[in-house]
Amino acid sequence: MRTNILVLFLLFAVPASVPAQQGLTENYGPVVEAIVARGDTAIGKYAPADSVAAGNEFSRLYFDVFEGSGMEFTLNLKDASLMLRIESGFSLIISQCMRGEPRENLEKTWAALKKDLGDAVTHYSSGEVTPGFWGRAAQSFLILFREGIEAMLVVAALVAYLRRSGYSDKVKVIWWGCALALAASAGAAWLLHAVIQASGANREVLEGVTMLIAAAVLVYVSYWLTAKRDADRWQAFVKDKMDKAVGSGSLFALGFAAFLAVFREGAETILFYQALMAGSTGQMDAIWVGMGLAAAALVLVYAAVRLASIRLPLRFFFGATAVLLFIMAFVFTGRGILELQVGGLIHTTRLDGWPMAGGLGIFPTRETVAGQLVILATLPAGWLWLRWKRSRSAAAVRSRAA
Known part of the structure; x- marks a missing residue:
């Protein structure tokens, strides 16, 4: 049992490197709005001959917006299954883009991913940046x-x-x-x-x-x-x-x-x-x-x-x-x-x-x-x-x- 308790002390052995201004949002509405707007644009511009650009855009949406805003982190604490479904959806659409699959395949994946993101807003968005004690x-x-x-x-x-x-x-x-x-x-x-x-x-x-x-x-x-x-x-x-x-x-x-x-x-x-x-x-x-x-x-x-x-x-x-x-x-x-x-x-x-x-x-x-x-x-x-x-x-x- 000592293993888990010692993890706490190791927190101070590693210099804090997450910028405070990044925050950990629990107000998912603005985050999802940004993801959906940029994702819709990427799908609209998608062409199999130049599919890498869309793949890179969805990769940025995952790492820079979904993860970078702290939504992935806080949603994982509230509903790990939904977070994993969203993570799986991002990995699928990024891979489909990189392979240059037909637009209809991406649209199907994107529709399912948008639904999961919407469910996160509906069921888990607190509307406040800082929760209580x-x-x-x-x-x-x-x-x-x-x-x-x-x-x-x-x-x-x-x-x-x-x-x-x-x-x-x-x-x-x-x-x-x-x-x-x-x-x-x-x-x-x-x-x-x-x-x-x-x-x-x-x-x-x-x-x-x-x-x-x-x-x-x-x-x-x-x-x-x-x-x-x-x-x-x-x-x-x-x-x-x-x-x-x-x-x-x-x-x-x-x-x-x-x-x-x-x-x-x-x-x-x-x-x-x-x-x-x-x-x-x-x-x-x-x-x-x-x-x-x-x-x-x-x-x-x-x-x-x-x-x-x-x-x-x-x-x-x-x-x-x-x-x-x-x-x-x-x-x-x-x-x-x-x-x-x-x-x-x-x-x-x-x-x-x-x-x-x-x-x-x-x-x-x-x-x-x-x-x-x-x-x-x-x-x-x-x-x-x-x-x-x-x-x-x-x-x-x-x-x-x-």
């Missing part, structure tokens, strides 16, 4: 709690695994991974702002790459835990081999998984709080109250996970932990590819009729679906690998008995 405290709470909960679940599951397996002395590897991730988070936050600018495609690409690496590591750890789930069938074999397994590459994988989970959330948390502080002159008390409440809530969630891990049967606990990590890998894959699409590193191809569930990282694009299908394809491959491992372990037990 508890409004700002709630924003502060949501940043730390929502960014911290995923990292905390991964770390708690890994710590619980080592403790339940009788390797409490190895838990320090997880905490070392967390500590290194926090240091790396501070460095990444500083680098993004001071060197390559955080409010642009570079930040999206960095986050996307980190998510995809984390997804790959979590899939590996998930199957490794699933293999250990059946260990009680071959106690003699496992007792002889477990120390070697935990003390080698698998232990590194556990620490690396903790590192990636915390790093993926840490840098973003620092940047979010810097943006919030820059736009909250005279409201620092509210921000600190929100931080404190979020830290307390995360401690309670961690304690609940820890208690549950103690009471659950070992076999069920290993299986449930493996499923949790696999689901998070599935989510990270979808979200990571979306970030790379927004950053312009991967094209975006619409899948008409495909559902969107931002909480599960499911988006209506071929690229995100393809990435998640790869993750799902590891299920039959993993099943075959586990069967092979089980057969090999059973043969080893029989040979020892003989």
Whole structure:
């Protein structure tokens, strides 16, 4: 649990670099009006032969207006699913422009994007630039709690695994991974702002790459835990081999998984709080109250996970932990590819009729679906690998008995 609390102290290790005049608007009307006016003009002038100009204009609308005004930030706190839908819409129309698709395709995408932007104004625009004390405290709470909960679940599951397996002395590897991730988070936050600018495609690409690496590591750890789930069938074999397994590459994988989970959330948390502080002159008390409440809530969630891990049967606990990590890998894959699409590193191809569930990282694009299908394809491959491992372990037990 110490990982999320330490993030707060790292806020002061990174120089504040979000200009105060940028602000964090919650009055979405003027922002959306500007986006719609410029977007309509871009669509009106669009020609497939000179499509890059329209693509660059929509890219500026996303990064300079939607993100730069602070609308993306505050809308994410109010309705993350709607924010992701808008983000996906921008990535799709930018990609369509860059590929020089027919105007009717762009008009269809633009109409859907305008509707989502209008919904943001209708349902979430407060009409005021600066919220009250508890409004700002709630924003502060949501940043730390929502960014911290995923990292905390991964770390708690890994710590619980080592403790339940009788390797409490190895838990320090997880905490070392967390500590290194926090240091790396501070460095990444500083680098993004001071060197390559955080409010642009570079930040999206960095986050996307980190998510995809984390997804790959979590899939590996998930199957490794699933293999250990059946260990009680071959106690003699496992007792002889477990120390070697935990003390080698698998232990590194556990620490690396903790590192990636915390790093993926840490840098973003620092940047979010810097943006919030820059736009909250005279409201620092509210921000600190929100931080404190979020830290307390995360401690309670961690304690609940820890208690549950103690009471659950070992076999069920290993299986449930493996499923949790696999689901998070599935989510990270979808979200990571979306970030790379927004950053312009991967094209975006619409899948008409495909559902969107931002909480599960499911988006209506071929690229995100393809990435998640790869993750799902590891299920039959993993099943075959586990069967092979089980057969090999059973043969080893029989040979020892003989």
